[in-house]
Amino acid sequence: MVVHLRDVSAHRELSHQVSRLTYTDPLTGLPNRRALLRTLAELRDRPRPWRGCVLVLDLSGVQEVNETRGREVGDAVLVEVARRLRAALAPDHVLARLGGDEFAVVVGCAPATADGVAARLIGVLAEPYAVGGGRVLLGACAGVAEFGPTATPDELVAGADVAMRRAKSLGGNRSERYDESLEVQLMRRSMLTAELPGADRRGELDLLYQPIVAVDDRHPVAVEALLRWRHPQLGTVGPEEFVPIAEAAGLIDEVGGWVLHQACRRVASWRAEGRPVQVAVNLSAVQLRESDFVAQVAAVLDAYEVPPEALIVEAGEADVVADVPAAVHTLGGLRALGVRVALDDFGTGHSALTYLRRLPVDILKADRALIAEPVTPGTPAAPLAEIVVRLGERLGMSVVAEGVETAEQLSALAAAGCGYAQGYLFGRPMPVEHVEAFFELHADGVPRAIGPSTVD
Incomplete structure (x- = not known):
């Protein structure tokens, strides 16, 4: 009987150990x-x-x-x-x-x-x-x-x-x-991540161009190159969705390099046709931190024989504030080449104002929120425009107002002394043939650039 109890006790202990290991x-x-x-x-x-x-x-x-x-x-x-x-x-x-x-x-x-x-x-x-x-x-x-x-x-x-x-x-x-929609989103992201490599070589990447005009006569002075991915199954995919994927997957050099080459090739063609328009390209947060990015830009400009002042590089306010030393180094190097440097989305609340004097910037692109239609009738159409314009003047920077959609906003910008504007009032992002037709409509204007060329 005692032996039997000992056997049961040992069995229970063994079962307990197995359960502990299992769970x-x-x-x-x-x-x-x-x-x-x-x-x-x-x-x-x-x-x-x-x-x-x-x-x-x-x-x-x-x-x-x-x-x-x-x-x-x-x-x-x-x-x-x-x-x-x-x-x-x-x-x-x-x-x-x-x-x-x-x-x-x-x-x-x-x-x-x-x-x-x-x-x-x-x-x-x-x-x-x-x-x-x-x-x-x-x-x-x-x-x-x-x-x-x-x-x-x-x-x-x-x-x-x-x-x-x-x-x-x-x-x-x-x-x-x-929720169930998350699974759809993750499946979409997984598909984009898998298919983004080689999208440039497959001819799926595309650039649209949005005019930047002089406020006084609406004459085009520059265009911003805006990236789109024409996915064969998903249709048009915007950069706000796939650029973060490219950054996370280490593909931003491939994508960003394609944009830079295409934009410089296009501006070289326009200049050869007697259209001395500038082209602006957007810089990603990852590119802003790359030690050799300035050298990459110099090589592309040289390859297409594009003068540096014909290129504007736009860095987002949030990206600049996230790593100010890297931004100063990269943007300063671009400026030393003669490339124009723009601070994009200015006024979105990322405290760039604190660092503005330190930043090697030629152009402030005022965020659309600064010139949005007022809520209260009878108030100025762009209440903060004059403040940004005066700030730009004090710092020797040109100001481009983004997101201009109404004639009232344009009038307010003109009254504030803002030099340049961009938005649906002048043209949506458009393919090459449409932007060239836009140039033709304003062929009698005086060719000019955004502000003086700045080379430190």
Whole structure:
């Protein structure tokens, strides 16, 4: 009898060990993915419907820690992550490690409350980690999926994972909530990412041109080259969608180089025909930080025998403020070549005004919000235009007003002394043949450029 009891006790202990190995993450001691799915299945099968959400958290930076500091330090970081999450959650929340640098939380609350939990956890995980005799910083993003009675546990976790990947694609350090449209968006992004390489060689990239005119007589002085992707299945894809993909995939040199070549080839052709118009191209955030970008521009100008002052390079205000030293270096190098430099989207609230005196800029492109139609009837049509124009004058910069759509706005800009404007009032982005017809309509105007050429 005693021997039999000992056998039962040993069997129970063995079963307990097997269960622990089956349902526990060995590094953190947390429940693993299998345990999480079992918990979700139990909640689904309750007699009374259970309301709650699943959160999937993804850490960024762990792989870099493993590569630079060693896997032991990386493991220590993950153990600390688990400790912080445990401490930040309520006793009735279920925390699990899905594997790698992903964790999951089951919370018995409505989606809006779960969003708040996700935001709090992201903040907790962003605090520095003191491990391995040094300091480690991580980022995190989260996806939230609401518990549905018809969804399987796997589908619920997959939904939260889709939302997490959406948050990650938007820059991380944020959370997103799952809905079915997210899967469509992610499938579209996946397709664009897979098919963007070689789009230039397949003839799918296209440039449209929007005129920039002198305010006094509407004579065209420049055109802005605007990129489009003519995708064979998805139709026209705008740069706001695929340029971030190109940056993330390391393809921005390929895409940006194509734009620069095409724009310079076109302006060389126009100048040979007696049209001394300038062409503006947009600079991406990644290109702004590239040490050899100025040399790339110089080589393209030389290849098409385009004088540097015929090219305007536009850098977005947000991108410049994000890395002012890199912006000063790159834009200063372009200016030294004789290329005109424009600060795009000026006035969008990114504090460029603080750095404006330091920036090697020739042209301020005032954001459309600064000249938008007033809400109150009878007020000036462009109330902030005069302020921007005076600022440009004090700093020796030309001002281009973007997004001009009405004659009233144009009159207000003229009264404020603004020299140049761009917008649907003069022309939408158009193909080459249409912009050339636009030139012909204004063939009697006096050829000119935006402000004097500036070479430091």
